Amino acid sequence: MTVKTVPTNAELVNESSKLKVMKGKQKFNLKYLGPILALVIFLSLWQFIPALLDIKPFILPKPTDVVAAAVKDWHLLWPAMQITIFESVIGFILSAVVGIGISVLLASSRVLEISLYPYAVILQTIPIVAIAPIIVIWFGSGFNSIVIISFLIGFFPIVSNTLMGLNSVDKNMGDLFKLYNASKWQTMVKLRIPAAMPFIMSGLKVSCTLAIIGSITGEYIAGIGGGKGGLGYAITVAAVQLKTPYLFACAIAGALFGIVFYLIVSLVSRLVLKSWHESAMEAEK
Template sequence: MYISPIAVFFGFVLIWQFGLQILNVPVFLIPKPTDIFQAAVENLGNLTQSALQTVTESLVGFVMSFVGGVLGAVLMASSKILERSLYPYAIILQTIPIVAIAPIIVIWFGAGLNAIVIIAFIIGFFPMISNTLIGLNSVDHNMLNLFRLYNASKWQTMWKLRLPAALPYMMAGLKISCTLSVVGAIVGEYIAGIGGGSGGLGYAITVAATRLQTAYLFACGLAASLLGIVLFLVIQLISKWILSSWHESEMSVEN
């Protein structure tokens, strides 16, 4: 299962390494994998500190988008009037480019951690609320009729039927939101980042670009990508743990 992607990865790295050597491309234009690795080792302390800062911002924004998205979806699913009134504004919030509203967020919340977390929250909020709402509205009508037959209240139906049925959709939203939260944190650090030693990967990328430290810039970018991959894999494991016993999307296929 993993042999093919691993082989492709190593093949790509070898072509990248020896192709640039053969073509004699300058390091400041495109660094070789060995140059990137060397830059990462030489700046390991700063890179680790920046990555930890970005992880903190991403996780806080991600948790906020999860809680806000689920609560917002539950409220809208409980009332069609609320859904028709509020959901269009969630769509509008998603369609506005985050770089356009980031300066406003900085003005409102100040430069630094608060603004970065808000930006990470905003960019991860819509996938969470959208997927959860679809799941809550996709419950089997026969099951809804059964709950009505037993005089279940609206919140009993929500807690015992609609939320469990929406779990696969929520997991899909989490997989999207967790990676977007990293993107949001990086964008936030570009615009509202903290300077000095407490800056995240976005700030480190900005500094490396201004100094033409291309190899270190690539190292920071790859570190940010790795953070997104790790978060995705964690959510994937949680999804498998929750859904593997009853939902087709995570059940083992028997040949």
Template sequence: MTMQTAEVTKQTTVVNDVEKEQNRLWLIFKGNLLGPIIAFILFIAIWQILPTVLGLEHYILPTPIDVVNAAVEDWALLWPAVQITILESVIGFFLSAVLGIGITILLASSKVLEKSIYPYAIVLQTIPVVAVAPIVVIWFGAGLNSIVILSFLVGFFPIISNTLMGLNSVDKNMDELFTLYNASKWQKMWKLRIPAAMPFIMAGLKVSCTLSIIGAIVGEYVAGIGGGRGGLGYSITVAAIQVKTPYLFACGIAAAILGIGFYLLISLFSHLMLKSWHESAMKQEK
């Protein structure tokens, strides 16, 4: 009798644990995903109905079905364009991250360097990429090289500004403690300032990763080439000239999905880097 009671109690506990886990997952889904899913469904429904109600032709405002059909029909063109844009964006972002963080560490190590060079980084950011693009094309030629450089230029400044802010935001007490133990300037940099700046660096990477895609697509407008080697920016230009509006929408949506995916990937990397020690990531973990 006692064994039967124990077995029943064990089964009841397992059922309760399963129900608690289901309730927890439902609360997470309800709090984070349910609202965006409902909003997305409503948006697609309104978009599907609106052209019919207003009597708009598909070349003025295509419906979601028209866009999906265009993507399927021209998939042989769309997918290679997406791949090319991914390649250009990733290379541009990687250069922005490596050079941006490296240069910022040098700037933060010397107030003279920071005051001398950082203003020019700000000036570089204020120049529209469309104005710089023709010069880059003249110097480096049309194609991958110019597009990568433009992607790099657009994503470069957010990393510099965020990293420099982080390196200059070290806790004063910790800085004095390192000084008390006779730590050198570079010991402070590697063991105190860079770890303290990691959340700022990750924030800069999140901004830069999306801007690098924008820079690549804008670069493709100016420096893109055909012959199966054009990215999304080039495809958008061709679709606009040919008035293939559904395919134009498909390219734009593909660019948006690419940006969201890139951002989520960098956010995951940031979470993995910070989750074991930084408060913001630990709160998300909970």
């Protein structure tokens, strides 16, 4: 007759730890293996299809051609990237500060929200290529106009998301603040803004990528040469000169910067929300 042994607490904890490690490995495999495999397949097809079909590099360059062009013209690519990064960050910061400030102002007064918010929507619906020449006339070519264009493109998502968050506060919590005779400013600072943080962070994540698009778009219209042009200007020059591999290198550089920028803002979002909001807490698990 066999006697069954009861596992000790230490053994239970050890088994629990092993299960967590196994689950962590499974999550890692699902999260990273699929995208990595898809990227390898995509790059392989991109590399071999032009060679098989004898497509010229100025029509569709292979990844190796793009890398070679980036290395060859790195002395041009890196300064252009730095300029675009600086313009995008400044435009994004302006969008965040002004957008959140205006949202708080609109949310504090129903009359202001009804009166002014429709014009923010109208501003967003106007194609940026239509108002960009006006901005250039007013502010001149170069940095100022590009930053303003970047700001305008990234502005509305922050206003829209922040205003939605400020107006979505739990009614019972609002009644509680009224019960304690809290002023409008106290309610805004201690209740509405903290409750709107997930919405604000969502708006910032959208705006940071749009700020890059705005900068590159602005550089097409208001960019200047002489070593002071960003990726948009470099793409324009490469297209005119039929330097397609370098054009691809510029576009990929902009995309990589967009990914990094988005990941940085997402990291900040998790750090701000992880201790109390469900969305960030679930992501940490």
